[in-house]
Amino acid sequence: MSELKEKLKAQIIEQLNIEDMQVADIDDDVQLFNENGLGLDSIDALELIVLLDSQYGIKIENPAEGRMIFESINTLAAYIEKNS
Amino acid sequence: MKINTHSYLSQLGAAVNGKERYSFQENDNWTKELYVHLKLDYPKFHKMDGLSKMALLAVELIAEALPNQEITEEGLHLVFSNAGSSSDFDAKFINSYTELNMPSPSLFVYTLPNIVTGELAIKYKWYGESCFFIQKKFNASFFEEQLKFAFQKGASYCLCAWVEDHPLKTKECFVFLVENSTNLSLTEEVEKIYKQYKNE
Amino acid sequence: MPIGKNNNLGSMRNVYLKYGTLISPIGNGINAHFNAFITNTSGLNWVDSIGFNKENLPLGKISIPENNSLQFMLNSACEALIKEHTSDRLNSPKTCFIISSTKADLSQLPNDTFEPLRTILKAHFPTSNEPIIISNACISGVVALNLAAQYIQSERYDDSFVIGIDAISDFVIYGFQSLFALSDEMCQPFDKTRKGINLGEACGIIHLTSRKEKAFCVEYVSGKTSNDANHISGPSRTGEGLFRAVSNALKEAEISATDIDFISAHGTGTIFNDDMESIAFNRLGMQGIPLNSMKGYFGHTLGAAGVIETLICMLSMEHSMLFKSLGFDEQGTPESLNILSENQEKKCQYVLKTASGFGGGNAVLILKSVR
Structure with missing residues (x-):
């Protein structure tokens, strides 16, 4: 699980062009879409849907579902474990 | 109307009011190099297309000359132009669905040239009029014509830009801030400044 | 606008809008569109396997034998103008063409995607002014009309033809799909169950002029x-x-x-x-x-x-x-x-x-x- 989390952080940094952060800067429970967290926005959320599909073969049909899944690295990793 | 301040960026370097401000070490990622040099803290920058990155940097270079927020909020109008539209990101988006088999939303949202004016509006809280024109090449008299209209429409200042990010053209950004003062023509002056920047 | 108001120009000329033409899946010409709107007839139709994952989608796509609907629409629209206006007016130095388009002709990449539009206009109106091209996403058409009005008001031009044109392409379909913005049903603006947009293609022309000719x-x-x-x-x-x-x-x-x-x-x-x-x-x-x-x-x-x-x-x-x-x-x-x-x-x-x-x-x- 922790291996998956580290991999996810690296993928998120690359896919979303978060150039001023390293894997070590992202805590497992930091709020991804909070201004005080990673500060991601609605386009990033759609790009995460693309990431889940292309890297993990998981399809999310409704972006509204994504909101809970993408809350933090913890929730995202748990969702991938459950669905892949 | 009168030119207040201007700046120019290309892979060779950055200049303000005709004076070199910075010359790039790297050729690949020179927009990031300037971002770091200017000590900007705007993480969204890294997600932008080349047009938005260049325009944002060129405006940061003349930021001190911008009038205060009360004036810029609606009194600053934007007149932007290029020849190649958003072709760099158009090609990247096409690649995302033809080669990577997954259309990328974050590329698609930059496949419009006027996104650059939107990014500037967001960063500086500019709510005023703006327009993006596609022209065959840089055309100083066209800018002057649009400036006249903007000042007739009530603008106090106009930010003009020629910003190009196209695989077959010079990647560059030229911005000039114009204020509504005297009624002199500035086509020749604008032409001259642009040519000097390009060493023509 | 009432004369003599609001700006540095002093008095400005009145500007009038006249029908140019309209080509869409509904039909060709203004009358065809009046008939469709009065009977609430849509130009949207189901198109099979057109989505990125081969989904069937409702689209406002014109059916023509040629591939390039952009060029077809613009040529047809220019021909309609030639029927209505003298060659002198269309080619006059006091006439301008303003094109409003977001994607123009993507098949030209990496060359200029807007160049084919200039070429078509030049072919129909050989001595006309270089067209002004506006690309401001979905607001382009309204921005172009506002600019055209300023050109007439300020007496820079006497006639302005504003051409709004965009064609459907895989590019825009896949793009809006990637944003989850396309509806897989007929669109329902402002409705409780609305799910997104349907894409369409069309070319419309409005003629702005300083001359008031008709009773209305x-x-x-x-x-x-x-x-x-x-x-x-x-x-x-x-x-x-x-x-x-x-x-x-x-x-x-x-x-x-x-x-x-x-x-x-x-x-x-x-x-x-x-x-x-x-x-x-x-x-x-x-x-x-x-x-x-x-x-x-x-x-x-x-x-x-x-x-x-x-x-x-x-x-x-x-x-x-x-x-x-x-x-x-x-x-x-x-x-x-x-x-x-x-x-x-x-x-x-x-x-x-x-x-x-x-x-x-x-x-x-x-x-x-x-x-």
């Missing part, structure tokens, strides 16, 4: 743009840019919000856009004014939308007939609006056309019937 005329009153300064792809939650653009246009026209008799809204059919418009129009006190979206007839035609929807506004003004907002059944926005659920006979003095789009742009214009 549509006069240009004012127009403004404003940016949301909020997000590049999502509309402002408070409708800020639309609110500012409409307020400023009303101010320039020296009329009040409730003087407007009809609003032709943007109404794309996405949750966020239509919610935003309901909020902005309520902030403006315009919730009681009859309003429609024409996306249920044409789909979203992007750079053409502002021009072709203004053409339909001109029909509403001339025939004193407001058209049903096709696809609307039940209120589904946070603030209520007076959406036209049937055609309605109404004499309109002032009409407001609005558009909002990517890049946070909002553009509006106000027209007036002169009898």
